Amino acid sequence: MASLKSIFFFIILLLGVYPQWTLATLPIQHWQTSSGARVFFIENHGLPILDIGIDFSAGSGADIPEKSGCANLTLKLLDLGAGGLSEDKISKSLADVGAELSIRFDPDRAGVLLRTLSNKNERSQALDIFFKVIQRPEFPEKVLERERARVISWLKEAETKPSYIANHTLTKMLYGSHPYGLRGSGEIDTLSRLKRKDLIDFYQSHYLAENSVISIMGDISRVEAAMIAETLSKDLPRGKTVKIIPSASKPVSNIKRIMHPASQSHILLGYLGLKRDDPDYYPLLVGNYILGGGGFASRLMEEIRQKRGLAYSVHSGFFPLKQSGPFQIGLQTKKDQSEKALMITQKVLANFVAKGPTEKELIAAKGNIIGGFPLRLDSNKKIMGYLAVIGFYKLPLTFLDDYVNAVDSVTVAQIKDAFQRRIPPEEMVAVVVGAIKKEKNN
Numbered sequence: 073m074a075s076l077k078s079i080f081f082f083i084i085l086l087l088g089v090y091p092q093w094t095l096a097t098l099p100i101q102h103w104q105t106s107s108g109a110r111v112f113f114i115e116n117h118g119l120p121i122l123d124i125g126i127d128f129s130a131g132s133g134a135d136i137p138e139k140s141g142c143a144n145l146t147l148k149l150l151d152l153g154a155g156g157l158s159e160d161k162i163s164k165s166l167a168d169v170g171a172e173l174s175i176r177f178d179p180d181r182a183g184v185l186l187r188t189l190s191n192k193n194e195r196s197q198a199l200d201i202f203f204k205v206i207q208r209p210e211f212p213e214k215v216l217e218r219e220r221a222r223v224i225s226w227l228k229e230a231e232t233k234p235s236y237i238a239n240h241t242l243t244k245m246l247y248g249s250h251p252y253g254l255r256g257s258g259e260i261d262t263l264s265r266l267k268r269k270d271l272i273d274f275y276q277s278h279y280l281a282e283n284s285v286i287s288i289m290g291d292i293s294r295v296e297a298a299m300i301a302e303t304l305s306k307d308l309p310r311g312k313t314v315k316i317i318p319s320a321s322k323p324v325s326n327i328k329r330i331m332h333p334a335s336q337s338h339i340l341l342g343y344l345g346l347k348r349d350d351p352d353y354y355p356l357l358v359g360n361y362i363l364g365g366g367g368f369a370s371r372l373m374e375e376i377r378q379k380r381g382l383a384y385s386v387h388s389g390f391f392p393l394k395q396s397g398p399f400q401i402g403l404q405t406k407k408d409q410s411e412k413a414l415m416i417t418q419k420v421l422a423n424f425v426a427k428g429p430t431e432k433e434l435i436a437a438k439g440n441i442i443g444g445f446p447l448r449l450d451s452n453k454k455i456m457g458y459l460a461v462i463g464f465y466k467l468p469l470t471f472l473d474d475y476v477n478a479v480d481s482v483t484v485a486q487i488k489d490a491f492q493r494r495i496p497p498e499e500m501v502a503v504v505v506g507a508i509k510k511e512k513n514n
Contacts, residue, residue, distance in 0.1 A: 100459065100469045101294060108282035109305035112463040113297045114289040114455065122190040122290035123456045124199075126206060126304060127464050129314045130182035130278035133251035133394075139270055141223065141258015143278075146211075146271045147175055147182040148219055153212040155204025162201055171198035173205070179252050180317070180394050181464060182278075185456070190291035199300065206279075207307045211271045220263055227257050234505040238338040238402075241328055245501040246342050246398055250320045281308040285463040289456050317395050320344055325499045327414075329507035337410035337506035338402075341417060343495055345399030346392035348465035352490040354478045356390055359487035361437045362429045363421070364388025364401055369436060375420045376403060382413040394465065399495060407508050414504060422497040428488030441479050 101113045109126075135143045151173055152159040166173055171188040184206060188198035230236040240255065247253030258266075284305055288297045322344065332338075346356060364372035364387050376386045386403035401421065405413040429437070449455055449472070462471050 098455070098472075100462070101297075102463075102469060103298070105281070105286075105298075105302050105305045107302075107305045107308065107310065109284040109286050109301060109308075110463055111286045111288065111297070111301040112459050112469075113287075113294065113301075114459060115292070115294060115297070116289060116452070117291050119452070120190045120291050121187065121452060122195060122292055123185065123187050123288070123452050124202065124300065124304075125176075125183055125185040125287040125456060125460050127176075127181045127183035127285045127287070127460055128279050129180065129283050130274070131178050131180045132254050132256040133179040133317045134182075134274075134278055134315070135251070135254050135258070137249070137254065138262060139266060139274075140254045140262040142262075142266055142270050142274050143182060144177060144256055144258060145216070145219060145223070145263075145266065146274045146278075147177055147184075149211050149215060149271060150175075150184060150209045151205045152215045152219070153210040155208040155210075157201070157204060159215065162205065165201050166198060169194035169197045171201075173202070177256060178393075179256070179397075183460065187453075199303075203304060206304060209275060211268050211275075213268050216266075216268055216271065220266065223257055224260055224263055227260060227263075230257075234332045234334040234336075234338040237330060237332065238340045238503050238505040241330065241503045241505070242340045242342045242400070242501065243398070245326060245328065245503065246323050246344065247320055248323070251317050252320060252393070252395065252397075276309045277312050278314055279309060280312055280314065281305045281310050283314050284308060285460065287456055287459040287463055289452055289459060319395055322499065323501050325501060327502045327504070330503065330505045332506040334506045335407070336404045337407050337413075337504050338404050339410060339414055339417070339502070339504050341401040341414075341421070341500050341502040343399050343500050344396040345390040345494070347396055348392045348394065348461070349467060350392065352494060353392070354482050355486040355490035356494065358434070358437055358441065358479060358482045359424075359429065359491055360388055360390055360399075361441055362433045362487075363424050366437060366440060369440065371424060371433075372401065372403075372417065372420055375416060376413065380416065382409050382416065386417070407506055410504050410507060414502065418497060418500070418502075421495075421500070425488075425491045425495055425497055428484050428491070431484055434482070434484055434487070438480055438482070442476050445476060 098114045098116065103111050105111060130143055132143050151162055169188065171186060174185045176183040186198060186202045188195050244253055286301045286304060346353060362371060364370045367373060372386045372388060376382050383403040383405045388401040390399050391397040401417060403413060458472060
């Protein structure tokens with residue numbers, strides 16, 4: 073029997089044969105199961121593969137401060153004992169048919185994904201395991217203790233690394249007590265207090281049929297997809313309401329300088345950025361490519377690296393969520409250059425916001441974004457990622473088809489207007505880990 077890995081080679085061959093632009097026009101079918109789950113399906117018989125994902129509003133933003141880390145552990149333990157099967161039995165049963173199970177987790181979502189061969193025998197065994205994992209997790213006490221210890225150990229090590237310190241500090245500066253300010257891993261003290269019942273309660277209140285979004289892509293018919301979605305969602309918990317994540321308040325402008333023995337300073341600047349359905353999505357997307365998202369083509373790279381040699385790399389990016397996700401600029405530099413690098417970064421941002429991009433920069437950015445778009449859709453896995461985002465965030469089913477035209481329609485004036493309204497340079501927060509001076513606030 074061929075495994076999934078043995079057919080990956082054929083994906084590369086097929087992508088060389090079929091025009092990549094056709095991937096963007098694969099029709100998305102959408103319906104709702106009898107239990108209320110929303111289903112998004114792309115039928116594709118090009119390869120004998122079936123991909124299924126199910127997402128819930130059960131990310132780290134669904135935690136409460138005193139039980140921070142519960143959402144993460146709940147997701148981690150789903151396939152470590154379910155439906156009367158041990159974690160070893162689950163793992164072996166999937167491996168026997170060449171199937172793979174994975175998870176995704178962020179402030180908004182907790183998701184489980186299955187990839188399996190689409191022929192009936194292998195598919196049936198993989199789906200049987202998948203259904204048990206999603207619907208009948210057992211959260212064994214010994215497994216909880218082991219996984220809790222692993223997370224705590226990881227967290228203790230992470231807290232010594234400058235990049236982690238910088239990211240966590242910036243997140244707290246941006247979001248404070250907002251749910252997005254909670255650590256996905258949880259805190260050592262909250263993790264230590266979590267009980268098996270906490271995970272069961274979290275599952276029962278967040279892994280709801282009405283709260284689920286099912287993504288399916290691959291070598292099956294619409295009828296088969298409907299049967300799978302119906303079975304996957306029918307025995308999920310029902311009838312409870314998931315809390316809505318509130319809007320975040322604007323952060324208080326501040327710079328934190330933190331001592332660290334690392335040889336380089338890690339610098340991050342941030343502000344509240346985009347929602348997934350934000351009307352400014354495309355002007356900010358294209359504008360960010362010009363500012364710092366376009367690698368060597370970006371202004372920040374030109375000013376920070378190429379002209380002054382202050383950093384090997386500098387980047388900026390928006391991370392859209394249900395509520396305003398972060399806008400972030402990051403770089404590393406020698407400690408004795410950290411203040412100069414921070415000042416130049418602030419200056420480049422302020423100039424970009426005040427004046428906007430040039431027409432030449434805009435034309436080049438559009439060409440690169442549009443030209444690279446097919447590479448974002450060159451595998452089932454990548455398309456599934458978009459399918460899940462479209463479903464979870466209730467984006468238009470035509471999102472992939474509309475993308476290129478939307479990017480191409482962006483103007484210099486729109487970019488300038490969006491950045492001036494949304495990214496005030498004087499209100500940014502920043503953190504320098506590996507500062508020469510002792511920690512202080514400005």
